[in-house]
Amino acid sequence: MGCKVAVYPGTFDPITYGHLDILERAARIFDKVIIAVAVNRRKGPLFSVEERKEMIEECVRERGLSNVEVDSFDTLLIEYARTKGASVIVRGLRAISDFEYEFQMALMNRKLYPNIETLFMMPSEQYTYISSRIVKEIASYGGNVSCLVPPFIAERLYAKLGVKER
Amino acid sequence: MGCKVAVYPGTFDPITYGHLDILERAARIFDKVIIAVAVNRRKGPLFSVEERKEMIEECVRERGLSNVEVDSFDTLLIEYARTKGASVIVRGLRAISDFEYEFQMALMNRKLYPNIETLFMMPSEQYTYISSRIVKEIASYGGNVSCLVPPFIAERLYAKLGVKER
Amino acid sequence: MGCKVAVYPGTFDPITYGHLDILERAARIFDKVIIAVAVNRRKGPLFSVEERKEMIEECVRERGLSNVEVDSFDTLLIEYARTKGASVIVRGLRAISDFEYEFQMALMNRKLYPNIETLFMMPSEQYTYISSRIVKEIASYGGNVSCLVPPFIAERLYAKLGVKER
């Protein structure tokens, strides 16, 4: 059926063990997975696009995920996916609140471009409580985030936020 | 039982096909429907109250909705509805997240003024994924919004956002 | 706009204060409200259709709801509503779980017959926890149901279930 390319988009500010769990699962199913950092200027991310890509690249290297490509985009997701020749968009679903917003976006994307399908994957249950927002909140108080993000990202978080881990 | 007046409130920044679907359904049930633009300064709307009213008026004219009146308000919704002699407030319900906030507001309004009832209506399933927020997001990238808002509103969106439709 | 007839359907096995709250609210908005008992043989109701209608009629009399008619039906709801010349079906919404099933049914009914609109109303918050199922469960243990159903229905419940109120 030809090579199946999947795009896994997100803000990844920063990438967490929950995102990495989905990424690894997707990489086992599809021929190629492009993890794509949304620039998202309006959200005022903590890390720059370059920093976010760098951290992801480090994680991908460490895990030896040879069919994963790291990229960024600053357009409509569906346009980006089309340009990349993707047939699938992968999204992680943790909670009901995710569910509704994700469904609206997926229906919208299907309307704009029907040939790309959105597939939802479930992170391991030990990661259901992780979100980049919670990671940043805990790190901002110097809290221990070692079960949420890889060690080198924890360090970059403390440095960026100007706090010391307690 | 006398003339039944319904108020259909919202920010309408801008009005979408989803809102228009609810408006037309309400206009078939009640003697008079007042579609009322909430000024909502804090939300920082893209279009001014006047612009939002103008766009709605154009849609109402095009559809020949003779028992619909376009207005705006800058007070508590329930006070406004009372002033207008309304017996009903109409709200569209698309999703669970709508549901909870809407119920809190409706219970609150009933507490403040028990004689006005909130009725919930369901948009056509083809509009469940539309929201003004998503329309603006897509338009800001020059995406095609022709299945979400009337053509003249799409044009005003691109102009306002300073983008060209691709 | 002509006389507006609303149908308020349900199993009403038996009618509760929650149902009566919705019924009274609907009777203030529409010219005529038909409260329609679904025969629902498959559900194995505790009370017969005749008993359920009788109890509702008694409640309607007590409350002096002059524009309410009590009826029953054993067909598709939407067919029944059409036969009765209704333009509206009224449903109470208490909870998320209600919400989803109700929406499916309402979309289905709209597909079958687009001219009848389903409107959702919210019971008073003091009745959000009432359901006929919970009433029967409590009554089956002789529990006090006086804040859930009118006194004469409580008595009929205990009699039917062969228990004594404690």
Add this chain to the structure above:
Amino acid sequence: MGCKVAVYPGTFDPITYGHLDILERAARIFDKVIIAVAVNRRKGPLFSVEERKEMIEECVRERGLSNVEVDSFDTLLIEYARTKGASVIVRGLRAISDFEYEFQMALMNRKLYPNIETLFMMPSEQYTYISSRIVKEIASYGGNVSCLVPPFIAERLYAKLGVKER
């Protein structure tokens, strides 16, 4: 990466346009899709396993889905999927209530056999309100189910239920 086999399991009593929508989408993504009828004796299905498979086979033929295989199973889903060499289980997600049960099952299946991933897909929004249960309920009253199931299945439903379409 080798041939990717997906299992799409369900009771399919009977198969609806909603199921067929998911099936066609899955068939575009995976090399081979096995649609697998769960015997489900406890649920007391209306149609026998053989009848359910027959109806699906007819639909698959009509649509020319050459990479779809129709089968049935009477064991644990995950055991069945393993036997078939599947790497993916496909499930349709329509509503919140689906979501929770599906997640529990998917987590359970992952616990039992971690190498098979569950992927969730979204049916077209026009099918969100369809379920086999609603189809059977409407058909049992002779209601029109032509927008829910293919014509030959509608006929088999009326015949099985001993009703005439009105």
Add this chain to the structure above:
Amino acid sequence: MGCKVAVYPGTFDPITYGHLDILERAARIFDKVIIAVAVNRRKGPLFSVEERKEMIEECVRERGLSNVEVDSFDTLLIEYARTKGASVIVRGLRAISDFEYEFQMALMNRKLYPNIETLFMMPSEQYTYISSRIVKEIASYGGNVSCLVPPFIAERLYAKLGVKER
């Protein structure tokens, strides 16, 4: 403030690691916890009340939970809790669907007897997917339930269901 007694009610058909997780957490907070098996004849449980109590007692012994008492009840929960001098009813919350039913019951119980408070606790995230129903379903196919219930309960399940573990 006197001795605080909590009742932890359920059908426990059979008790799972999820229930035991809640039980142990409650036993650390309250002076005494009564785990109370609801007879629940209507649900047609797999194990008799005596068997369910026996299995719980064995688990309580194994874990050395010295402030836990095992009992059963066949009345309204709130009446039972009152008789036992409890000030608290403990319930585990796993999912949204739990949430709504649990809230209805808790509000109802508060109405019937305001002095007993219902407290909700969260099981460990590794147990969110467990329910007695899923355990029985997997066991009925001879599936491996060793991460869901203690070994001696797994054996009793297979024996009761007349299957062999594969």
Add this chain to the structure above:
Amino acid sequence: MGCKVAVYPGTFDPITYGHLDILERAARIFDKVIIAVAVNRRKGPLFSVEERKEMIEECVRERGLSNVEVDSFDTLLIEYARTKGASVIVRGLRAISDFEYEFQMALMNRKLYPNIETLFMMPSEQYTYISSRIVKEIASYGGNVSCLVPPFIAERLYAKLGVKER
């Protein structure tokens, strides 16, 4: 079992009848309850920490809640609770949207410090629609908030917002 200390954290900007309902219920169950104002600079609260504490203290005095202590914190909640020797964190649950965020935070806190348990309590159903946000919104229009907050808080709200009650 030693003295049981519970922490009831929140922004309390300002405290409402809903919060007070939970506080009183918690004070009947635990030996000591510390109601702890989160500084929450990022949220840009209307009232300063000192003002929020003052208003709570006044309410606690009025109600004669002798085992309640008022405090504030500007660290991770779980660190604060540990410092205070608490074994329990109390949270009110009103709605599904609360539920998910609360569960994420509670799982996170358990990960960081497993010896402190989060317990969820249900406010009286008459307070399910109250939130500090809605109170501030209504007050900003001079609306009547007398069923939402104590009279002296209503006055402080109008003063702070520079509006007159209508």
